[in-house]
């Protein structure tokens with residue numbers, strides 16, 4: 443019943459307040475999603491929207507602990523219930539993720555960009571027009587599209603595809619929530635680490651290519667291969 | 674006064690931040706500007722040594738922040754270069770002695786009186802770096818023509834973008850044109866292709882730097898050497914003069930590099 447959304451401020455988890463939607467059941471669901479997602483949420487900043495659910499300090503704390511176990515940081519809880527809002531404040535968390543900014547996390551620059559709604563398949567995406575530099579991580583549950591280079595030491599983690607209109611020299615993980623249909627495309631595809639779903643491969647360290655060709659990595663019959671990319 | 678605060682940083686240590694800060698600051702002062710160069714490398718200060726002002730330190734920036742002196746009292750005038758002042762760092766403290774807010778407040782006090790305030794950043798990307806860039810209007814990133822240094826420069830450029838300091842500008846230090854030609858060393862083009870930043874200066878490897886550092890005399894004070902000239906050119910670009918990126922000593926090579934621009 444929960445759903446996960448990429449947002450300007452990071453990742454938002456929407457809970458349901460429909461009748462019969464218990465907190466415990468939804469936390470179990472979240473736990474299962476976190477476990478499926480591998481490293482996707484690690485170092486991510488998360489906020490919750492718990493609608494009108496009336497939640498105790500312990501119940502909120504349980505959600506915070508669960509996220510921390512997956513190395514994510516909870517920074518805000520949006521709610522329309524006075525008791526829940528009071529408890530959120532007591533935990534020292536923000537109550538309006540749309541108005542406040544998440545704590546600056548120099549490693550995670552997702553907050554600076556605007557996700558766009560991809561028209562093609564209805565999947566969300568993150569469009570970035572700049573150089574993604576060493577030490578920066580872009581993370582999005584949908585596609586990631588970069589118009590610019592991704593330098594060594596930078597990291598892209600996408601639930602779906604990764605498309606780089608430029609050089610991809612950093613680390614790339616497409617289909618990070620287990621989607622093995624995801625692809626990684628770049629005008630110059632030489633990531634330090636290339637991962638799709640649960641498969642990892644290193645790209646041969648060949649000499650600097652004078653005229654790199656656009657390429658696409660994808661999994662075909664349990665094997666990750668690199669093909670010419672002819673969009 | 675329309676002052677400009679410029680932080681010189683790099684990520685990696687030993688690439689030439691302190692040498693660059695001392696020389697650009699001195700060159701700006703020799704051009705008639707009122708300049709402060711502030712050492713933000715608390716605990717590992719050496720801007721005073723490079724300027725030969727070590728023996729004149731009475732108070733430092735930590736003394737000011739902790740209320741033991743006025744800011745004026747901590748400034749040391751370098752009479753060789755007109756209106757040039759050093760704001761030394763404490764040697765016996767660590768990077769937590771000044772926080773970013775205190776740094777901003779301190780530098781703001783200087784803005785009324787000086788044209789340029791240059792801040793020499795410590796290595797790294799932790800607290801010391803954050804404090805050094807906090808008051809900056811512009812960030813200059815120094816890199817050497819080698820992969821690890823360029824990687825750190827990339828990291829630091831990203832961080833200063835995230836801190837909304839605008840696009841950092843690049844100083845490529847210790848370039849050796851013969852080694853670039855032999856492809857032992859990254860070229861200016863290789864570096865700008867990776868970093869995508871504007872280059873404000875290219876400083877050659879120059880033996881004179883070492884001896885001038887040991888004597889406490891920045892090369893721009895009296896040398897006609899190629900590094901000295903490169904530093905003077907950077908100072909002129911900082912004040913807004915249009916100085917093309919060429920090197921007098923081996924012009925044809927540099928022209929080839931930048932001719933396409």
Ligand SMILES: Nc1ncnc2c1ncn2[C@@H]1O[C@H](COP(=O)(O)OP(=O)(O)O)[C@@H](O)[C@H]1O
Nearest residue numbers: 686687688689690691692847877878879882883
């Ligand atoms: N252009 C240059 N040519 C030769 N030596 C240099 C040059 N720039 C810096 N150096 C030397 O490199 C060393 C480190 O310089 P320094 O300015 O102290 O670096 P940082 O402040 O980044 O640690 C010093 O010994 C200095 O003399």
Ligand SMILES: [Mg+2]
Nearest residue numbers: 690691714719
């Ligand atoms: Mg130094």
